[in-house]
Amino acid sequence: MQIGIVEGKDFSQKAIDSLKKIGTVTIFDKNDINIFIEDKDILFIRLNYNIDAKLLKNAKVLKFICSPTTGLNHIDLKTCNDNNIKIISLKNQKEFLQTIRATPEHTFGLILSLLRNYKRAFLDSNNNTWDRDIYKGYELYGKRIGIIGFGRVGSILAKYFNTFDAQTFFYDIKLEINTNFAQRVSSIKELISKSDIVVLSASYSDEYNRFFDKKYVDLLKDKYFINTARGELVDEEYLLTKIEESYFKGIAIDVFQNEAKKNNNIEKFLSLASKTNNLIITSHIAGATYESMWKTEEFIVDLLKEEL
Secondary structure, eight states: OEEEESOOTTOOHHHHHHHHTTSEEEEOOSSOHHHHTTTOSEEEOOSSSOBOHHHHTTOSSOOEEEEOOSOOTTBOHHHHHHTTOEEEESTTOHHHHTTOOHHHHHHHHHHHHHHTTHHHHSOBTTBOOOOGGGGOOOOSTTOEEEEEOOSHHHHHHHHHHHHTTOEEEEEOSOTTOOOSSOEEOSOHHHHHHHOSEEEEOOOOOGGGTTOBOHHHHGGGTTSEEEEOSOGGGBOHHHHHHHHHTTOSSEEEEOOOTTTTSSSOSHHHHHHHHTTOTTEEEOOSOTTOOHHHHHHHHHHHHHHHHHHO
């Protein structure tokens, strides 16, 4: 079998060695992905490429797409289904995902960075003002935090916040969730009204495209907002207008709509980030630690073996 790894940088060597027992492994050299996938039976991807219908036309014999991610909005699922291409991912792998802590840790770090003004408080030769008063921030202790989407990331965050003696609320469409670390509220509007800090950690599906729109963004005045879920969940255009108005206490964003495409708002956000100290942008690195990526790649290989 021909196995292609589209994004091979720092890919788990253990996973590669395991794949070599299945077939011939080739790592994409970034020349022409259309040619690269022509003879591949199995394709391993991350997030830098949009696997759409146009690209998949070149996949003559493709049987499996392996993506060590929970979200799948970078893959044209309909085209895959129509062509009998099976998707192997981390979606619904709840027990295993409890061991993957990169995203909740990054989210937690973004919150502390906003509260403590780390973006401008880290000093170097170009930023050398030694004056603690201008960098003063706020404590997490006693803050009210609202989590939208209480899955793996949200539930782990609630434990972190509990340790720091913050008060945590959550909203989730699943009514069967029980936790000792956060209080359920009945609506997103109620959650925002009760919170100083609002964290978006919901899963993405087409029915929730840009659900976090004007009616919710307008409630965030003088609050902190963090999105490490998916950019497609938010009305980015409206969010941009409110950032320009200095509407929020602080914003941290790790995910954007159409990240792997040219028609996105990343440059607009970066432009605003260069002008304001309370907007932090990271390049979808929440899940990108060596430990988490290696473990997920090795786990996906094991799932693939079960399918073969």
